[in-house]
Amino acid sequence: xxxxxxxxxxxxxxxxxxxxxxxxxxxxxxxxxxxxxxxxxxxxxxxxxxxxxxxxxxxxxxxxxxxxxxxxxxxxxxxxxxxxxxxxxxxxxxxxxxxxxxxxxxxxxxxxxxxxxxxx
Numbered sequence: 001x002x003x004x005x006x007x008x009x010x011x012x013x014x015x016x017x018x019x020x021x022x023x024x025x026x027x028x029x030x031x032x033x034x035x036x037x038x039x040x041x042x043x044x045x046x047x048x049x050x051x052x053x054x055x056x057x058x059x060x061x062x063x064x065x066x067x068x069x070x071x072x073x074x075x076x077x078x079x080x081x082x083x084x085x086x087x088x089x090x091x092x093x094x095x096x097x098x099x100x101x102x103x104x105x106x107x108x109x110x111x112x113x114x115x116x117x118x119x120x
Contacts, residue, residue, distance in 0.1 A: 002026040002109040004095045009114030012085055016118070020080040022095030022111055029099040034071055034078040038091035038116075048093070049080060063089075085118045092116075 008020040020036065035050035049059045049069035057069055068081040078095065095111035 002097060004097060004109055004111035006095050006111045006114040009116045011117045014085060014087055014118055014120050016085050017083045018116060020093055022078045024076040024097050028076050029101060031100040033098045035096045036080045037094045037096055040091040087118045087120045090118050
């Protein structure tokens with residue numbers, strides 16, 4: 001019903017930049033939230049940044065000031081601009097979509113994940 005296709009991951013040196021993209025297709029509800037999560041080796045998955053349809057954003061403290069999440073509602077695409085990358089940013093990054101419906105019903109979808117590796 002919903003597919004999330006991610007791109008933009010790769011290898012970059014510390015201090016460099018990458019931009020991740022996630023294109024959503026299928027049944028995208030008018031009220032939804034898109035977000036980026038990441039999971040580093042030996043660590044639990046954590047929220048990196050989230051964004052509403054209106055463009056309201058939230059960030060993990062560890063990336064605030066360095067990462068910027070944005071979205072193009074016409075294209076159903078969410079982006080994550082990552083600047084001043086650090087080795088500790090190395091992780092698999094996952095795109096998330098939450099569809100909200102009436103009656104407090106919501107559905108959660110995940111992308112396949114894209115590897116980001118930051119070398120020191």
